[in-house]
Amino acid sequence: MSTGRSLGAGTVSARTVGVAPAPVAQPPGHYKMSGLLRSEWTKMRTVRSTMWSLALIVVLSIGIGAIATAETRAHWAPGQEFGFDATRVSLIGVFFAQFVIGVLGILVMSGEYGTGTIRATLSATPRRPLVLAAKVAVFGVVALAVSEVVAFVSYFLGQSLLSAPAVHTTLSSPGALRAVVGSGLYLCVLGLFALGLATIIRHTAGAIGAFVAALLVLPIVVAALPSSIANSVQRFLPDAIGRTMISLRTDPHLFTPWAGFAMLCVYTAVLLLIGAVTLVRRDA
Amino acid sequence: MIEARGLTKRYGDKLAVADLSFTVRPGVVTGFLGPNGSGKSTTMRMVMGLDLPGAGTATVNGKRYHDLAWPLHEVGALLEAKAIHPGRSARGHLQMLADTHGIPSRRIDDVLELVGLSEVAGRRAGKFSLGMGQRLGIAAALLGDPSVLLFDEPVNGLDPDGIRWVRNLLKSLAREGRTVFVSSHLMSEMALTADDVIVIGRGRLIVETSIGDLTAQSSQGYVSVRAREPERLRQALEAGGASVVHEHDGSMSVRGLEAQQIGELAGSLQLVLHELAPHAASLEEAFMELTEDSIEFRGESPLSPTDGGTR
Ligand SMILES: Nc1ncnc2c1ncn2[C@@H]1O[C@H](COP(=O)(O)OP(=O)(O)OP(=O)(O)O)[C@@H](O)[C@H]1O
Numbered sequence: 001m002s003t004g005r006s007l008g009a010g011t012v013s014a015r016t017v018g019v020a021p022a023p024v025a026q027p028p029g030h031y032k033m034s035g036l037l038r039s040e041w042t043k044m045r046t047v048r049s050t051m052w053s054l055a056l057i058v059v060l061s062i063g064i065g066a067i068a069t070a071e072t073r074a075h076w077a078p079g080q081e082f083g084f085d086a087t088r089v090s091l092i093g094v095f096f097a098q099f100v101i102g103v104l105g106i107l108v109m110s111g112e113y114g115t116g117t118i119r120a121t122l123s124a125t126p127r128r129p130l131v132l133a134a135k136v137a138v139f140g141v142v143a144l145a146v147s148e149v150v151a152f153v154s155y156f157l158g159q160s161l162l163s164a165p166a167v168h169t170t171l172s173s174p175g176a177l178r179a180v181v182g183s184g185l186y187l188c189v190l191g192l193f194a195l196g197l198a199t200i201i202r203h204t205a206g207a208i209g210a211f212v213a214a215l216l217v218l219p220i221v222v223a224a225l226p227s228s229i230a231n232s233v234q235r236f237l238p239d240a241i242g243r244t245m246i247s248l249r250t251d252p253h254l255f256t257p258w259a260g261f262a263m264l265c266v267y268t269a270v271l272l273l274i275g276a277v278t279l280v281r282r283d284a
Numbered sequence: 285m286i287e288a289r290g291l292t293k294r295y296g297d298k299l300a301v302a303d304l305s306f307t308v309r310p311g312v313v314t315g316f317l318g319p320n321g322s323g324k325s326t327t328m329r330m331v332m333g334l335d336l337p338g339a340g341t342a343t344v345n346g347k348r349y350h351d352l353a354w355p356l357h358e359v360g361a362l363l364e365a366k367a368i369h370p371g372r373s374a375r376g377h378l379q380m381l382a383d384t385h386g387i388p389s390r391r392i393d394d395v396l397e398l399v400g401l402s403e404v405a406g407r408r409a410g411k412f413s414l415g416m417g418q419r420l421g422i423a424a425a426l427l428g429d430p431s432v433l434l435f436d437e438p439v440n441g442l443d444p445d446g447i448r449w450v451r452n453l454l455k456s457l458a459r460e461g462r463t464v465f466v467s468s469h470l471m472s473e474m475a476l477t478a479d480d481v482i483v484i485g486r487g488r489l490i491v492e493t494s495i496g497d498l499t500a501q502s503s504q505g506y507v508s509v510r511a512r513e514p515e516r517l518r519q520a521l522e523a524g525g526a527s528v529v530h531e532h533d534g535s536m537s538v539r540g541l542e543a544q545q546i547g548e549l550a551g552s553l554q555l556v557l558h559e560l561a562p563h564a565a566s567l568e569e570a571f572m573e574l575t576e577d578s579i580e581f582r583g584e585s586p587l588s589p590t591d592g593g594t595r
Pocket residue numbers: 295298299300318319320321322323324325326327364
């Protein structure tokens with residue numbers, strides 16, 4: 001291995017011992033949010049498993065929707081159109097995608113702790129809330145883009161598979177556009193919800209456990225409660241919010257789609273806020 | 285320049301660093317020494333703003349780490365634990381750091397070349413050997429061309445060639461006027477590399493000095509003497525306040541008097557000397573003496589010593 005190469009632009013010349021080298025090409029001002037955003041994007045694209053997981057979400061979620069709609073069409077029975085929600089069936093892949101996107105959101109944060117990268121990150125950019133904000137922004141945009149692609153492709157593919165005699169909807173049908181756009185939004189915010197959990201919990205396994213508990217275990221617990229209580233509580237669960245968001249039908253026990261979405265945003269904001277506080281207060 | 289003032293860190297009820305103050309000056313290599321668990325890594329993490337001190341402050345170039353405008357241009361660090369995602373390539377790791385400061389990719393090529401990783405820049409870091417990982421960490425530390433560098437056990441896992449490479453690198457960085465703060469267990473290595481030393485034990489400062497002074501002041505230094513009439517000389521030396529030990533090879537180890545004083549004493553008594561050789565304490569001996577009381581994790585001696593009198 002070679003040794004005597006110059007170290008950096010402008011620092012090679014003989015220097016009096018005891019005098020620190022002039023900072024090299026130090027730009028004016030301060031490190032900026034734009035740099036943090038670029039860095040977070042680089043982190044995401046340079047780990048192959050992340051890119052694979054994103055591809056997995058797209059392919060499998062669309063595939064699940066396609067299978068569900070094709071099966072429905074294949075076993076179509078006369079009269080089935082009453083109470084049939086064609087939009088929901090085509091968007092059913094969302095219930096699979098939500099777990100992958102949750103795990104990805106978790107890894108954005110816990111992956112840094114698990115590998116020690118957090119120390120490199122915070123050495124480069126010690127303002128911790130900025131780091132969290134950059135992660136939220138970059139992951140949020142990527143998750144939203146992927147989720148909306150999943151939602152729209154699933155929808156169009158699913159509706160085209162529901163050929164006569166099965167019934168289908170178009171984007172101009174009442175509530176259809178809302179459901180398609182809404183399922184993408186639901187996935188994106190749920191991913192940020194998971195990111196918030198991971199900022200607090202830090203460990204991948206623990207955060208995934210908490211996320212799955214919130215999504216799968218809580219509904220079971222609530223369902224076991226006396227129905228009077230269950231009916232007033234279940235509307236607050238992320239899972240129930242997701243169900244209303246991808247459906248055209250409404251359930252009197254649940255929030256309306258947008259009210260539910262607002263609720264989910266509140267949960268996510270609270271988690272991220274607690275996450276920011278713990279991030280600042282704890283040792284990295 | 286790194287300054288610690290009253291740094292204190294507690295983990296639960298374990299006091300890892302206690303009221304530690306020191307200054308690391310630019311232009312020299314400063315060794316950071318202490319037994320296992322004495323708080324070296326903890327101190328470095330506090331300087332880097334990663335661990336939050338319970339009390340006291342650490343500043344780099346006069347500022348708290350958190351307040352640095354362009355941290356990578358001011359401070360570079362290779363810390364104890366790996367800070368690299370195993371699924372990311374060496375270049376990817378440097379790229380994500382460079383992005384935060386708008387450092388051009390030409391600089392990434394330069395540091396990869398400098399540490400000798402150009403060939404494997406695209407390979408996943410998880411496949412790297414311990415030494416390659418260290419080199420990548422060093423590349424990351426140098427990325428922003430900082431004036432202050434911290435290295436926690438940098439030669440860990442390096443082969444002899446790599447160790448020499450790091451030694452030369454540290455020295456040349458210091459020669460360029462940078463502040464170089466490096467912890468190590470290898471005393472022989474530090475003796476070759478460091479100019480100044482900061483020794484801690486149980487989280488407290490034991491001494492802050494130059495290597496030369498440290499070894500000179502150690503009581504472990506001695507003068508080896510051979511004489512035609514060793515018994516007479518021994519009596520004279522002991523009368524002069526020295527302590528004398530007869531060695532198996534017939535020489536005497538004299539402590540408490542310098543070679544010059546011994547020679548003059550012998551001359552005044554017209555005693556013939558065959559050998560008069562000063563032995564400075566090694567850094568290791570000086571270190572062991574200083575930290576004797578602050579070693580927390582001691583291995584058991586395989587054989588209990590029966591005779592402490594000879595060296
Ligand atoms: N994150 C932590 N949580 C709890 N205790 C810790 C933590 N980090 C360090 N310690 C404790 O603080 C003390 C100092 O540890 P530190 O790693 O700083 O020592 P060190 O001088 O670097 O040791 P070594 O030479 O073995 O690397 C040790 O007793 C260690 O057990």
